[in-house]
Amino acid sequence: MTNAPGDLARGRLLRDLIFSLIMAAMIAFLTIDIVFFEIFDVLSDEQRHFWIKVFDLAVLFLAFGSAWFAYRRWTDSRQEIARRVAAEDDRDTLREQLTQVQKMKAIGELAGGIAHDFNNLLMVIDGFGRRAASSLGDRATLEECLNQIVSAAERGAALTRQLLVFSRRQAMEKTVVTVQELIEGVQGLLVHTLPEQFEMRFDLEDPASKIETDPNEFIQAILNLVINARDAMPNGGRIVISTKEVQADAGTPNWIKFDIRDTGQGIDEVTMKRIFEPFFTTKGRDQGTGLGLAMVYGFVKGNDGRIEVSSSVGEGTEFSLFFPSSGGAVVHTTEANGEERRGCGETVLLVEDNEALLNLIKVQLEELGYNVMSATGGFWALEIDEDYSGTIDVLLTDVIMPGMSGIELAKAMVESRPDMKVIFMSGYTDDSKKTGSLPEGATFLQKPVKSSRLAAVLRERLEENLEQQQAS
Amino acid sequence: MSASQKSFDRIKVLVVEDDQNTMLLIKRMLLDLGVVNIFTSDNGADALHLLGSFDGQDLVNVVLCDWKMPHMTGLDVLKQIRTCDPDMPFLMITGNADVDSVIEAKAYSVTGYIKKPFSMEVLRKKLRIVQRMLDAKESNAA
Known part of the structure; x- marks a missing residue:
């Protein structure tokens, strides 16, 4: 049985009080003993012997008492330390259990989400595969079926790619690119993504700054953020992408900061805590997989960067992506556009x-x-x-x-x-x-x-x- | 390519073969090739017992196993070994190329095959490859 902390504290206070009283009494007796009997020598020898014995016994008794209280204080402190350590351990165990439960929940959601998305893709592949098998004579149907199968497989590959980026196991093909090149890549894609009621603005403070990253993944990450911004503004609005170089501590490379700001409905506090969780989505089941921001997070971390979010409900959201600037030379990719480079019998x-x-x-x-x-x-x-x-x-x-x-x-x-x-x-x-x-x-x-x-x-x-x- | 006559003193082989004559022949060939660490077993159960009773990786680093044996086939032995050692080089000694069985054995990561009857040169080549595998593994681990 354990005492409540309040009882323990009261008990300790009482003991401390008695201990102080004993100590005070002992000092008083010793003072009287020394001052009156040794220095002033006011009593007769007989009286002196008697009172010295009385006082010595009292001092001895008080000394034992104080020693006993000191011992209790010491054991109390040890018990208190042990109790605190045990409580800390209990808290750690509980925290670990909670983390484990949260992990299990996340894995459950992840597995459920993957199963859902892949089942849809498998259904498409299976359905069109069977249709193709029964339409071997009809070239047009066969072609349509095969196109659908290839497209489903590509969507599957994109899904695993997003998962791998999130888990940071994706092989990123990193090259040194300028901010200008990256934003041009983003611009090229956004032209086809945003309807007319959206105003898109770019503000590049230092376009020649360089970072080392996988340009395709970078564009995908920015695209995910812009699509979220678009969805947060059902009636249209403004999306601003701005970049600037931010001074870092001495000895470390500067940061290149990419801000993606919208004038949408913002993110409330409850949602904010979960936005980077995989498969967490505020969109309908058919509109989002909940992997977009998880992918952005994984991508930024995979580039030794960091991500910050600020949002006010009703006013808009700003995502800030920080990447370490690179001093390397810019590499221009030379992959042929669609044209395959053939071998020579090697x-x-x-x-x-x-x-x-x-x-x-x-x-x-x-x-x-x-x-x-x-x-x-x-x-x-x-x-x-x-x-x-x-x-x-x-x-x-x-x-x-x-x-x-x-x-x-x-x-x-x-x-x-x-x-x-x-x-x-x-x-x-x-x-x-x-x-x-x-x-x-x-x-x-x-x-x-x-x-x-x-x-x-x-x-x-x-x-x-x-x-x-x-x-x- | 590397046709140099390698010494096989680092190879520790377990031969699993139910036919005593074939077993003697294989053992003779292995000795002639310079393999000094040779363990033998005439059935799968004993072979697994041998591998299980010691640390298999220390005593044996390649298994030569007959495909067709009573009670426990080469494939059964392979399946059991793969449950505890996915990387142990395992060469199946096979008399006829049963395509389905070969495919099944591939699913359990059979390392390679030696078709009966085989010559000393064939065995030398197979062991040389195993030696190269072991060397590469060792140099990679270093």
């Missing part, structure tokens, strides 16, 4: 443990004009390596595979084929944590890989060979 060893994906990429590579050898794992790839005496120009390999990772395979093969180029493919960036870091200079492709991207990267790597040969 040999590619393709290694992928998912056979369906292996077959798909193999067909894509063959259509691009490459000679393809394929293997479903490291052992088979090494068998080809042992048996094939010709040149393997490129090793295109998945990263995570059972038995032998793509990184281990590359290490094993590069020893005997030093001129071979290596390109890794994977769905995650942190695969390297499980399998060792990617070798220096390795090219990494994020799955799903589009044929055009594959073609461009292959040419890029293969042309390095030509450049090296010309240089030597």
Whole structure:
């Protein structure tokens, strides 16, 4: 049984009072003893002996009493400390339990949301797939069905991309870009997104400032914020995107701040606490997945940035995205627009443990004009390596595979084929944590890989060979 | 490609084969190739017991297992091993290419196959690949 804190405090106060009284009495007795009996020597020897004994006994008794009270005070403090530690532990346990419950709830919502969105997409794929199978003779219907299936698959890929950005496992293809270039990209998309009743304004204070980011993801993040702003202003309004360079502490790069301000209905306090939660949405089920702001949050964090929100109900909302400024040189992407760069019969060893994906990429590579050898794992790839005496120009390999990772395979093969180029493919960036870091200079492709991207990267790597040969 | 005669002294092999003559032949070949750490078992259950009773990774780093065995097939052994060790190199010794079974074994990440009858050169090549896998794993971990 434990005492209530009030009782404990009262008990301690009483004991402290008695302890003080005893101490005071003891000092008084000692003073009388010393002053009257030792200094002034006012009593006869007999009387003196008697009173000295009385006083000594009293002092001894008081000394024991004070020692006992001191001991109780000490044990009390120890109990109090133990009680406080236990209470703190209880609070920690409760906090942990609460966090766990919140996590479970978030996972539940996440799983439910994913299942809902993917089921819709699967229904589309299944429905149009069956329709296509029964309309093999009707070319127009078949084409329409296949287009719908491809479009659903693309929406699925976009959904996983958003999820991966949120979980910060998305492989971002970062390049150094100027604020001007980024905002131009945003402008290009917003032209088609916003109806006429919206006024869009851009205010770039220092357009030549640079940041290192994935421009596509950046545009997607800004687009998500602008779409939210648009939805917060059902009758139209003004959206302002402004940028400026903000001074940081000495020794750290300046921040490039992107503000997205609207004149919409604002966000109330309750909603504000949850806006970055995945699958939390104030829109209807059919209008939003609740991933938009979660994606923005994940993207900003993935760029070592931070995000601030300020909002007044009825007046509008302002999102401020801060990215570290970059001192690197601007890289202009040279990916051909829609036109695939073909191979010239070079040999590619393709290694992928998912056979369906292996077959798909193999067909894509063959259509691009490459000679393809394929293997479903490291052992088979090494068998080809042992048996094939010709040149393997490129090793295109998945990263995570059972038995032998793509990184281990590359290490094993590069020893005997030093001129071979290596390109890794994977769905995650942190695969390297499980399998060792990617070798220096390795090219990494994020799955799903589009044929055009594959073609461009292959040419890029293969042309390095030509450049090296010309240089030597 | 790397045709150099590698020494296989680092290879620790467990051979699972129910036919005693074949077992003796494989063992003889392995000894001739310079493999010194050879464990044998004539059935899957004993092989699993051997792997389970010690730390399999320490004692054995590659399993050569016959496909067709009574009671417990090579595929059953593979399935059991994969539940606790997804990366152990596992080479299936198979007499005939049963396509369905091969596909099933691939689902359990069979590392590779050795078709019976096989020559010393074939076994050498397979072991050389296993050696390269182990080396790459070790250098990656370093």
